[in-house]
Amino acid sequence: MERGKRQKQRKVLLMGRSGAGKSSMRSIVFSHHNAKDVRRLGATVDVEHSNIRFMGNLMLNLWDCGGQDSFVESYLTNQRSHVFTHVAVLIFVFDVSSRDAASDMLSFASTIRALHEFSPNSKIFVLIHKMDLVPADQKTAVFQEKSDGIRATCEEEEFLPEQVGFWATSIWDQSLYRAWTQVIYFLVPNAGTIENMLRKLADLLDASELILYERTTCLVVTHISRGRGKKNPFTDRFERLTSILKTHKHSMARHTGTMVSEVSFTELLVKSGKFMFFITRLTENTNLAVVMPNDEGAFNAARVNVSLAKGEFAYLDIIEKKGKEAQRT
Amino acid sequence: GTQQGPPPRRKGNPRLLFMGLRRCGKSSVQKVVFQKLPPADTLYLEATNKIEKASMQSFMNFESAEIPTQLPVLSPEYEHATVFTNIGAVIWIIDSQDEYLTSISELLRVAVFLAENYPRANLEVFIHKTDGLSEEYKYDTFREVRQRVQDELSDFGYGDRAVSYYQTSIFDHSIFEAMSKVIMKLLPQLPAMETLLTKLCSTCRIQKAYLFDTVSKIYIATDTSPTFLKDYEVCSDYVDVIVDIKQLYGWLDAPKDAPKDGSQPQNEDPELESEGTQPKIEGVQPKSEASPSKSGSSQPKSAPDTNMLGESMVTFDKGGDNYMYAREISNSLSLICLMGQGSGPDKRKLIEYNVDILHDALLQVFKV
Ligand SMILES: Nc1nc2c(ncn2[C@@H]2O[C@H](COP(=O)(O)OP(=O)(O)OP(=O)(O)O)[C@@H](O)[C@H]2O)c(=O)[nH]1
Ligand SMILES: Nc1nc2c(ncn2[C@@H]2O[C@H](COP(=O)(O)OP(=O)(O)O)[C@@H](O)[C@H]2O)c(=O)[nH]1
Ligand SMILES: [Mg+2]
Numbered sequence: 001m002e003r004g005k006r007q008k009q010r011k012v013l014l015m016g017r018s019g020a021g022k023s024s025m026r027s028i029v030f031s032h033h034n035a036k037d038v039r040r041l042g043a044t045v046d047v048e049h050s051n052i053r054f055m056g057n058l059m060l061n062l063w064d065c066g067g068q069d070s071f072v073e074s075y076l077t078n079q080r081s082h083v084f085t086h087v088a089v090l091i092f093v094f095d096v097s098s099r100d101a102a103s104d105m106l107s108f109a110s111t112i113r114a115l116h117e118f119s120p121n122s123k124i125f126v127l128i129h130k131m132d133l134v135p136a137d138q139k140t141a142v143f144q145e146k147s148d149g150i151r152a153t154c155e156e157e158e159f160l161p162e163q164v165g166f167w168a169t170s171i172w173d174q175s176l177y178r179a180w181t182q183v184i185y186f187l188v189p190n191a192g193t194i195e196n197m198l199r200k201l202a203d204l205l206d207a208s209e210l211i212l213y214e215r216t217t218c219l220v221v222t223h224i225s226r227g228r229g230k231k232n233p234f235t236d237r238f239e240r241l242t243s244i245l246k247t248h249k250h251s252m253a254r255h256t257g258t259m260v261s262e263v264s265f266t267e268l269l270v271k272s273g274k275f276m277f278f279i280t281r282l283t284e285n286t287n288l289a290v291v292m293p294n295d296e297g298a299f300n301a302a303r304v305n306v307s308l309a310k311g312e313f314a315y316l317d318i319i320e321k322k323g324k325e326a327q328r329t
Numbered sequence: 330g331t332q333q334g335p336p337p338r339r340k341g342n343p344r345l346l347f348m349g350l351r352r353c354g355k356s357s358v359q360k361v362v363f364q365k366l367p368p369a370d371t372l373y374l375e376a377t378n379k380i381e382k383a384s385m386q387s388f389m390n391f392e393s394a395e396i397p398t399q400l401p402v403l404s405p406e407y408e409h410a411t412v413f414t415n416i417g418a419v420i421w422i423i424d425s426q427d428e429y430l431t432s433i434s435e436l437l438r439v440a441v442f443l444a445e446n447y448p449r450a451n452l453e454v455f456i457h458k459t460d461g462l463s464e465e466y467k468y469d470t471f472r473e474v475r476q477r478v479q480d481e482l483s484d485f486g487y488g489d490r491a492v493s494y495y496q497t498s499i500f501d502h503s504i505f506e507a508m509s510k511v512i513m514k515l516l517p518q519l520p521a522m523e524t525l526l527t528k529l530c531s532t533c534r535i536q537k538a539y540l541f542d543t544v545s546k547i548y549i550a551t552d553t554s555p556t557f558l559k560d561y562e563v564c565s566d567y568v569d570v571i572v573d574i575k576q577l578y579g580w581l582d583a584p585k586d587a588p589k590d591g592s593q594p595q596n597e598d599p600e601l602e603s604e605g606t607q608p609k610i611e612g613v614q615p616k617s618e619a620s621p622s623k624s625g626s627s628q629p630k631s632a633p634d635t636n637m638l639g640e641s642m643v644t645f646d647k648g649g650d651n652y653m654y655a656r657e658i659s660n661s662l663s664l665i666c667l668m669g670q671g672s673g674p675d676k677r678k679l680i681e682y683n684v685d686i687l688h689d690a691l692l693q694v695f696k697v
Contacts, residue, residue, distance in 0.1 A: 209578075232577075232578075232580065233580060234576075234577050234580075237577045240573070240577060241574075241577065244569075244570055244573045244574065247566070247569070247570075248566065248567075248570050251562065251563055251566035251567075252563065252645075254559075254562065254563075255559055255560075255562065255563040264645075265643050265644060265645050266644045266645060266646060266647055266649075267642075267643070267644045268570075268641075268642075268643045268644075269640075269641060269642045269643070270570075270571055270574045270575065270639070270640075270641040271639060271640045271641065272575050272578075272579060272638075272639035272640075272657075273579065273639070275578050275579070277574055277578055291578055
């Protein structure tokens with residue numbers, strides 16, 4: 001039982017120096033705030049835990065670790081094994097505008113040293129954050145330079161290059177969702193199975209694209225592109241879709257006077273010219289977006305087919321439910 | 330462009346003048362509404378020293394100008410015709426977070442000047458920067474300003490002049506709603522459009538229907554039921570959703586070899602392309618450099634095949650009674666409806682039929 005539980009719960013550490021932007025990021029991705037609201041956040045005291053359930057047995061167990069020096073000191077000493085064991089992913093946030101890059105790097109080095117000691121196979125996502133403060137023409141160079149320095153530190157601490165990824169982010173645009181989508185994709189245990197099932201469904205619907213996303217965060221779990229869909233010039237469309245859907249949630253919440261977490265639609269449909277785009281519920285935690293030719297008959301058939309496929313996909317969730325019940329008894 | 334058939338637009342483009350004391354928000358309003366400047370960026374705006382014009386090409390050609398405070402346009406020596414001839418409305422902006430008595434006395438000078446020289450121009454008063462103010466304070470300020478202006482205008486003998494008042498802020502939708510109301514008044518087609526929309530609403534049990542200029546999200550008509558900012562907001566945000574999704578997938582409509590690297594997908598509205606002043610369609614989020622900037626759907630403009638025009642629906646309950654409905658009327662006009670009880674799935678055909686009729690009628694209205 002215990003082993004089964006651990007495989008499903010994936011521990012994710014969110015670390016970085018105080019003021020780097022960790023809690024802002026978390027509250028935008030998971031707690032339904034928008035970028036303007038987060039300016040009021042206070043510094044995080046110690047660790048704030050949250051659990052987020054995704055499709056396919058994934059329970060994200062997020063540790064938002066307050067970054068003030070005294071807390072970090074404690075993570076590295078008396079709490080060392082508690083914090084750094086069983087870590088699947090470390091997300092380390094660097095403030096690109098920090099005045100004290102040397103200390104940031106030292107803090108990072110001691111953090112990943114502890115990580116290597118207790119979770120040597122974990123993956124590190126380095127976020128170079130607050131990129132909105134860097135002038136557009138310098139973004140690439142600044143990002144390159146920062147990541148080169150950090151990469152060298154990772155190698156010194158014996159992390160393999162393939163264990164470390166780098167992302168430029170800002171809470172003011174969808175780059176944040178781009179990075180988090182990659183984290184989720186890495187963590188979803190049966191992405192391959194899900195993709196196979198989606199590919200079959202896409203063939204059946206003759207869809208040019210299927211996008212599976214988690215309903216509350218609107219983060220994309222995975223997607224399938226077929227035929228012309230593969231040639232879509234908007235390579236950032238998945239994080240943009242997250243952003244569009246999140247904004248819509250906020251709008252609906254304002255309109256109905258409800259909590260953002262409570263708003264959801266049953267179906268969204270956009271028909272235009274030759275394409276048709278619709279979103280419908282797939283499983284308890286996920287929605288499916290379908291892009292297909294604009295054809296009334298095909299659309300009606302597609303609705304039925306998605307509905308029929310729900311059973312198969314639900315199976316991926318059911319395992320977890322059974323597991324949960326078994327644990328309780 | 331190579332356009333066939335008469336364009337469904339033009340006939341007295343609304344010309345607007347923004348006036349008010351220093352730093353009351355004139356440049357901000359003009360830039361946010363017509364140039365899609367993100368509101369937060371207005372912090373960096375510098376003082377305006379000369380008349381600054383803005384325009385936006387969309388369903389119609391919006392034109393506006395900001396009059397710098399120090400320019401003595403009302404003084405007898407000033408050649409005021411250069412500024413005021415053919416003006417549709419003067420928008421006087423009052424900073425409600427600042428002392429406003431000076432602004433009111435200046436406003437009165439303008440009101441009297443207009444009454445004497447340009448009696449056909451509307452006078453619109455924006456009680457501005459209402460973000461961050463308590464509801465009570467907002468309301469009191471609004472009442473006080475209106476009362477003072479009306480009283481003093483009466484004293485001057487112009488008590489019968491219609492002046493309209495709005496509470497606005499660039500940090501929410503209120504500025505767009507106010508601009509909508511200002512512009513609507515200047516459209517000769519308004520009564521016809523209102524009648525059509527009101528009829529549609531009662532036939533199809535629609536709670537509220539807006540006709541949007543898709544690019545600016547200014548609405549140019551609505552049915553005659555009461556308007557609420559809340560309804561406008563949700564419809565305006567819905568336009569964003571549709572425009573954004575169309576942008577991501579609309580390129581599918583382009584000819585097979587169109588969106589190769591480097592070449593831009595085709596523009597929707599040939600008119601937009603030819604003019605230099607069009608705003609960025611995406612105002613909400615900075616987009617990645619890699620993306621082409623426009624949607625690629627290319628609809629045949631001359632023969633409006635209603636099947637090709639965009640349509641969208643978002644449903645909030647299983648029963649399908651609670652939903653929003655959107656329909657493109659032309660490349661730059663969209664109908665957005667908040668549906669009411671009893672407009673559920675069994676009524677869809679009826680709604681579509683009536684919207685088709687409205688669509689044709691509206692095109693007629695603009696051909697005249
Ligand atoms: N809080 C708030 N501030 C606003 C609003 N609109 C404008 N401002 C701010 O007011 C300040 C002055 O705005 P401007 O648009 O430059 O004022 P102006 O009237 O054009 O000033 P001049 O150039 O001197 O004529 C800027 O810092 C804006 O960010 C608003 O709706 N709310
Ligand atoms: N300009 C900018 N500021 C940000 C960004 N992300 C966070 N901030 C600001 O950075 C400050 C510190 O953020 P916070 O999340 O509390 O940091 P934490 O101590 O790491 O949890 C806040 O004022 C945030 O508004 C960003 O992407 N751009
Ligand atoms: Mg924090």
